[in-house]
Amino acid sequence: MPEFLLPFGPFHMVILHLPIGALTAIWFLELLLEDTGNKHKSQAIGLVHLLLLLSCALTIALGLSYEEFGQYGEEIEQHELWGYIFGGCVLASYILYWINRKAGKIGTKFVYTLSLLAATIAMVITAHQGGELVHGKGFLSKPFKEDKRRANAAEPPSQAIPESTKVEANRGTAPIMDVMSGDDMMDSMTVAAPAAALKSPPSDLKSQQIALFEASQTIFQRNCTKCHGATKQKGDYRLDGKHSINLSGKSKLPAIVPGNPEESELMYRMLLPRDDDDAMPPEEKDPVSPEDIDTVRQWIEAGAYWPDEAELSSAPGDYVPVGNAKTDKLIEQISSTGVKAEYNAWGDQSIRIDLGVVNPRHLNQAIQQLRGFGNKLTWLDCSELELPQGFFQQLHECSKLQRLHLDATDVTDRQVDALSGLTELSYLNLYNTQISDAGLESLHTSISLRKIYLTQTQVSANGIAELKKALPELEVVYQP
Numbered sequence: 001m002p003e004f005l006l007p008f009g010p011f012h013m014v015i016l017h018l019p020i021g022a023l024t025a026i027w028f029l030e031l032l033l034e035d036t037g038n039k040h041k042s043q044a045i046g047l048v049h050l051l052l053l054l055s056c057a058l059t060i061a062l063g064l065s066y067e068e069f070g071q072y073g074e075e076i077e078q079h080e081l082w083g084y085i086f087g088g089c090v091l092a093s094y095i096l097y098w099i100n101r102k103a104g105k106i107g108t109k110f111v112y113t114l115s116l117l118a119a120t121i122a123m124v125i126t127a128h129q130g131g132e133l134v135h136g137k138g139f140l141s142k143p144f145k146e147d148k149r150r151a152n153a154a155e156p157p158s159q160a161i162p163e164s165t166k167v168e169a170n171r172g173t174a175p176i177m178d179v180m181s182g183d184d185m186m187d188s189m190t191v192a193a194p195a196a197a198l199k200s201p202p203s204d205l206k207s208q209q210i211a212l213f214e215a216s217q218t219i220f221q222r223n224c225t226k227c228h229g230a231t232k233q234k235g236d237y238r239l240d241g242k243h244s245i246n247l248s249g250k251s252k253l254p255a256i257v258p259g260n261p262e263e264s265e266l267m268y269r270m271l272l273p274r275d276d277d278d279a280m281p282p283e284e285k286d287p288v289s290p291e292d293i294d295t296v297r298q299w300i301e302a303g304a305y306w307p308d309e310a311e312l313s314s315a316p317g318d319y320v321p322v323g324n325a326k327t328d329k330l331i332e333q334i335s336s337t338g339v340k341a342e343y344n345a346w347g348d349q350s351i352r353i354d355l356g357v358v359n360p361r362h363l364n365q366a367i368q369q370l371r372g373f374g375n376k377l378t379w380l381d382c383s384e385l386e387l388p389q390g391f392f393q394q395l396h397e398c399s400k401l402q403r404l405h406l407d408a409t410d411v412t413d414r415q416v417d418a419l420s421g422l423t424e425l426s427y428l429n430l431y432n433t434q435i436s437d438a439g440l441e442s443l444h445t446s447i448s449l450r451k452i453y454l455t456q457t458q459v460s461a462n463g464i465a466e467l468k469k470a471l472p473e474l475e476v477v478y479q480p
Helices: 003-015 017-032 039-069 074-103 106-135 142-148 205-223 265-270 290-301 309-314 325-335 360-376 391-397 413-421 437-441 461-470
Strands: 340-343 351-354 377-381 403-405 427-429 451-453 475-477
Touching: 003 017, 003 039, 017 039, 017 074, 017 106, 039 074, 074 106, 205 290, 265 290, 325 340, 325 351, 325 360, 351 360, 360 377, 360 391, 391 413, 413 437, 437 461, 461 475
Parallel strands: 351 377, 377 403, 403 427, 427 451, 451 475
Antiparallel strands: 340 351
């Protein structure tokens, strides 16, 4: 997309109503106005068709801009595809309208009407998928399920959080007092700060509160804020601000009730079965680990304390996130190139790196620094990059790599063959690449692979069938 269009991406949410209204108006004009040969009817329909075509093109352009602005991932693929189909149907109906207007035959009228019907069906599907991206799955039926949504909320699934990690009120923990804004809410709550998140138990109450806040924020940033942050607020929930976390969304239930996880919509959604429409994160995204869920639970039980900037900047350093000096230095060095590098989770020494945000001038330098992470690197995002020679051979040194994003890169079949040595690779994104069946053949021995994205590639149905035959447990995401 042209750079100048990107800031206008959010206007997609406004402009998209124009083609919907225009298509509806065409149906009304065609069906309700009597066809008496009056030229005014034809002129009106022609003008609305032009409005439909132009507004549809603008909606698609702004939608592609908003895709980047809103930080959408693979979840938007189907919506984007149907948006193109709707655009194609609109263009076809515009052309067929003029053919029918000139010819005026029964056959041309019939084909034109079919094109309008196809455009309407495509519009409904596209709009519904867009609504799910904004409001969540099953948003149309949720109002009718309001009475039973919390039937089992008071008793969260026991398997979701290991018993060994649950908070106990009398396990030698410090009492939490006066932790909410106004310093008047908590007077008897206790909390056990995650041992793995601390180098040693914080020496004072404030340090413990900030440690839990930092841990929870890391979890939110990794799993929640792309859909519930500054650019998107699905269900009208936002988790990136001190005051917004306590507000009720469309469900009329607050995301977080300080001191009460069971009444917090956030905990309720995180503990739902993965295939539930209300589960968060959605089924197509990575689940939050039981340990991370427990950390959030502890933070809420402790009053969901949210320090101000002055407290964060002056906080003592005895609760620094897990890691070691060598890895911390590697993260600092590679981050200086523009790369986003961070620990996967508290209590986890593994690293995730996003190369897709690096300045192209610093790409080679960043890739050279990957060697230092070795088997600590488990997640690597290379989306939309032109990868240099030797990059894939270098990946062999990252023997614990589990997730690899190569979507929209210039990866070749021969380079995919180099991935067969990554014995723990479970997720591979090859969306919008030139990979063919030859590349898939080299993955037949990747027994750890569980999910692969192949839409907009050169693979065939037969190649996918052979891959599934070799790896029966593999989930293939592919739209011909």
